Amino acid sequence: MNAPAAASALSAQAFKSEVKPVWCPGCGDFSVLSAITKALSMLELRPENVAIVSGIGCSSRIPAYTSCYGFHGVHGRALPVATGLKVARPDLTVLATGGDGDGYSIGGNHFLHACRRNADITYVVMDNHVYGMTKGQPSPTTEPAWPSKLSPQGTGLREFHPLVIALAAGANFIARGFSGDPNGVARLIVQAIRHPGFSFVEVLSPCVTFRPDQRSWKEMARPAAVEATDDPARAARRLMTDDGFNIGVLYTGKRKPYAPTATGAAQQPSALEKGFEL
């Protein structure tokens, strides 16, 4: 390399907006924001051709921190908004983003159906096992014994396993990242966006305020020992026995993406009047 490569692609920085995040310094979501902008740069996309959709929660603030088109909707409904947008505008690159409460609790039903519907969208969940914006209540992925004001003895409930559920529901791409490795997360998001159909990237993203214990994730996260599989049965066995800290692409399916938009020449609605005429 004797001269700089012609840089037609935008830098990651160009995918950031003027709006500064309200997240606590140290929050894993900063890394995910950085990873998303890096991924979009790596894919040589333009901000106007990307839409980032979210619900409510700390991590759901992401869209406005990017220079892409954004939609910050209501709690738990990012996936339906993203689905409607993708079906209506297949030309756009559509990402849905959010947290574990937004995606697995209030939005749980949409998560199941987005996996099985398999629209060509990428869903990035920043999982910190806690509700941050409402001050530290347990989420579906919180450990059963974790005490909080709302459940002083812990919930006693078994954790939701997003990856196993995504696989069972039909997600076409399943990966896990760790916010401590933003470049790694960026590469996962690149693969997720490139993979046709519904791609699910769960990112372990520690909450420094309500879950300081998650500092230990740095020591626990490690690259998955084996390559991604396209065999759901193998993926199921692997995910069921996984301790939650294997990082990488874990499953890549081959299902055809959902795309109901009609092809062929569109008629004028007046052509339908015949059906009413005597």
Added chain:
Amino acid sequence: MTTKKARKRAPAPRKPVTEPRERSGAYADFMAQAYTMELEAVQRYTEFAEQMEVHNNPEVAQLFRKLATIEGLHAKQILEEMGWSQAPGPAHAQQWEGGEPPESAPMSEVHYRMTPWHALELALDNELRAEKFFAAIAKSSRTPAEVRKLAAEMADEEAEHVRLVREWMKRVPRPDPDWNRDPDPPFLGD
């Protein structure tokens, strides 16, 4: 910390090891990586500065901005030295051991109540990692000779930075033991 001191930390222009037209591809690749490392450090420090600004910690914000400026000078210097008019390829073209460039502090290592001393501690870690990074390249038998020499020079420079940051740390007060104490609970959001 005054601007004068900051300026003092800025490295003197490095004398090129070889004339530009004689530089090999490996040399340019090495410089591109060094450049990316500096640039990412600038971005990371800037991001930290912005976080501190949002969280009403102007003293540390200012310090992070200063650190960003210093790293920016390093980056600029590389461009000048190589006669490059723009960045040598996208940042993601570079691979780093452990995922992140050595001079970029992990994003988890900041706190809204952190003090200048903490910020310098973080900068010190960066410089130490950078020194180690270049020293390893200089020592590796797989590194081409002209790059090895340059890497050794850069490792020396980083060692000098380590010394400077250590000096600097002596001049800022050490944090109180309860530096991160906040008597109020977190606020409610959406």
Added chain:
Amino acid sequence: MNPTPLQSVSLALAGSGGAGVMTAGNMLLEAAALAGYYGLMTRTSGPQIRGGEAAAMLRLATFATDSQDDRFQVLAAIDWQNVGRFAAELPLGPDSVLVGDPAQGEAPEAFTRSGARFLPVPFKALAKSISGGWPNMVALGVLGGLLGLAPAALEGAVRKATRKGGEAMNAGIAAVRLGLAEAAKLEASFPLAAAPAAARRWLVTGNEAAGFGALQGGVRFVAAYPITPATELLEWMAPALTKVGGALVQAEDELASINMILGASYGGVPSLTATSGPGLALMTEALGLGVAAEVPIVVVDVMRTGPSTGIATKTEQADLNIALYGLHGDAPHVVVAPNSVADCLAATQWAVELAESLQLPAIVLSDQYFGQARAIVERPRSEPSAPSRLLAQPDTPDYKRYRVTESGVSPVAIPGARGITYTADGLEHNEKGTPSSQPADHLAQMEKRGRKLASADYAERWATVEGEGEFAVLTWGSCTGPVREAFERARRDGIKARLVSLRLLSPAQPDRLRDALRGVKRTLVVEQSFSGQFHRYLRAEYELPGEVHSLRRPGPLPFHPDEIHRKLLEWSRP
């Protein structure tokens, strides 16, 4: 016997599942249409999914009507199993006749106590005399005969229904002829007066008309969850959308369907969902998002009897409150109501235009009565709407999505447009769309959103206003048909009155109503709601002149003209 020709005849055909009463009813309506008449068919059925009792209820007339008549002249039944359950929906009088198969036993007492005469017709035996003959086709012939419909019209309807032709068609025609011959032997007849001049007419349900109106308005994306009685609207739209280059997504629930249309509309494609009360209740949070983020969407609520699951298959006008006031926060939006089966087209198209031009959610309040009624109507005039969303130009300098403008409407960037990206937000925001808790931003955006409703020109579409005089009836939706018919009768009694049927329920139009009611001394409010939701709404939003009375009752029975006529007589005389 040569009775006076009638301007309107109401008939019902009842029977258990498998009898094919709906099929025969539809063919009778079609035959009447072919013969040049107007008409309306509604339906009722038992709670069983299959095999239950059902009745097709028809009114055929020389004039267009959206109202059932006070009584049915003819109730024919293939069998009487549980048909007595429909007594409240099938009012008869001493001049009515019950036509039944003697082999199926006597007509239920619930019907005979009206004084209606029983006329035996052995439907099954007659049908058996033809190879492949069906009792419902014999009944079709009998009913056509009682009406004096031209055999050619009846046979035409059979031909149209049995498109494949062959044996089924021949057997159907033979059975109809048998029925016609049988009718001639009966000591009854209800001949319709000569049909009005031929014109281009449609045979359409309110749900189909609403679906067509949506397409004419530009809707190209629909997401919805099945719900009675809105499902037929969706079933009509699914294939229609694919023909016009759009798409329909069956969502996992109503929360998803409304959020999907928000996403599609954010992407620049006019979008709609259809539901009923329980679904609308689930959608109210996202409707507020549409208001705050200024995303145009249309929700058609085909109202059914509530609250809760209520009576899913029957009509009521009791979703008015939730449509007007169900959203949290101050959330200005549009509520439009069709006031005839045919108006389901225009009202829905108008709602799309308003949503698109004002960048907000619009709710269309149709109901089960309109939605599932099949009517012969004058062919509605409808041209496709011109796209009316105000778009921002790419690379607009200093682009602000929520710029405060005089009209309140701000140019919107559509994804793909360069240099004007923004984030749509349900959080209160400043002009740029950045979340803000500043009182000044909240006030400015509130005023801007409110101004949009005030700035629109609703022209004469806000209401249907008819007649004159010091007495007025205020109504809306499916009550309009019966009120109009009661008016005709009152006019013959020499009563002068005005009819005002509101089509635009939100925003309220107090100035327009004041003008429409100038000089009025007494007002009667007619609605199908137990608590008088429409009456309360009028009291809250409008100045009503003089004395005001409320005539109201809950669903599921539609109003009959007679009860409104009596009220008019009683109350309109000084």
